[in-house]
Amino acid sequence: KIEMEGDNLVKPDYTNHYNSLSKGFFEARWETILVVLGLQNFPSWSVETFQKLMQSLLKTANNSNLSGLFIEKIKTNPGGKIVVWGDISGAFHSLVRDIRELVSLNVLTEDLKVTSPDNYLVFMGDVVSRSPFLMETTSAVMRLVKNNPDNVIYLRGNHEHKGYWEGFGLKRELKIRAEHLLDKDSKDSVPLRGTVTEFFNTLPVSLYASMIGDRDFVRFSHEGGNKFEIVELDEKKYSPFLQK
Numbered sequence: 001k002i003e004m005e006g007d008n009l010v011k012p013d014y015t016n017h018y019n020s021l022s023k024g025f026f027e028a029r030w031e032t033i034l035v036v037l038g039l040q041n042f043p044s045w046s047v048e049t050f051q052k053l054m055q056s057l058l059k060t061a062n063n064s065n066l067s068g069l070f071i072e073k074i075k076t077n078p079g080g081k082i083v084v085w086g087d088i089s090g091a092f093h094s095l096v097r098d099i100r101e102l103v104s105l106n107v108l109t110e111d112l113k114v115t116s117p118d119n120y121l122v123f124m125g126d127v128v129s130r131s132p133f134l135m136e137t138t139s140a141v142m143r144l145v146k147n148n149p150d151n152v153i154y155l156r157g158n159h160e161h162k163g164y165w166e167g168f169g170l171k172r173e174l175k176i177r178a179e180h181l182l183d184k185d186s187k188d189s190v191p192l193r194g195t196v197t198e199f200f201n202t203l204p205v206s207l208y209a210s211m212i213g214d215r216d217f218v219r220f221s222h223e224g225g226n227k228f229e230i231v232e233l234d235e236k237k238y239s240p241f242l243q244k
Helices: 015-021 025-036 047-063 092-104 134-147 170-177 193-200 235-243
Strands: 071-076 082-085 120-123 152-154 206-211 218-220
Touching: 015 170, 047 134, 047 193, 071 235, 082 092, 092 134, 120 206, 134 152, 134 170, 170 193, 206 235
Parallel strands: 071 206, 082 120, 120 152
Antiparallel strands: 206 218
8 A cells, every 4th residue: 555645635745655666876777787688577667668658659749740739630430439538647557447448348459459440549638646656657548549649549638738747746756766867967857857748748639539421529628618728729710620
């Protein structure tokens, strides 16, 4: 059982837990040497996994000029499945149970590939915050996106927007668990802060979904109504994009 420090449920503090997991610079380098020499198996997940997944997805988004405020659309055939998650907020174990259930329902394969081009997974934002497993949870979502770039959509919630994530745990987690990745010449005290902020800026703010041949769309977005905390969406401007 992981105990949080204090009683602030909105911004829980898991510093002791992170300290128990963190590796110093030399310990991390020694582990890498052992893996290279074949004396130790590479762990199934590490802080570097989080880093590499994010850098890979960021590179792909930059190559497609995806940044700032933008929307996406999908069209699927009747019978296609759209699986939607609300705020996960770092609930890693719940997400794993969901994934296992989707495997049993033949929506996902064991290697996390969507089984049909007509099936989509949609994360409505706020994947991060309020959990001792923020890096692991985000890594799981990023792995799904990387394995299924056309069928898994990670939308931007308010916790992914404009550095809001820094006040709800991930900043503290990065400073402790990713300390060995901090560039000694950097003036920034938070490892990977620029990468995380830039990656979140490549997430769409809204998704419009419809069936093939249907002119009506359903909007998936973190904010409801016409007024968005992230951005006000003027849907009258989207008709050419959606119907094209």
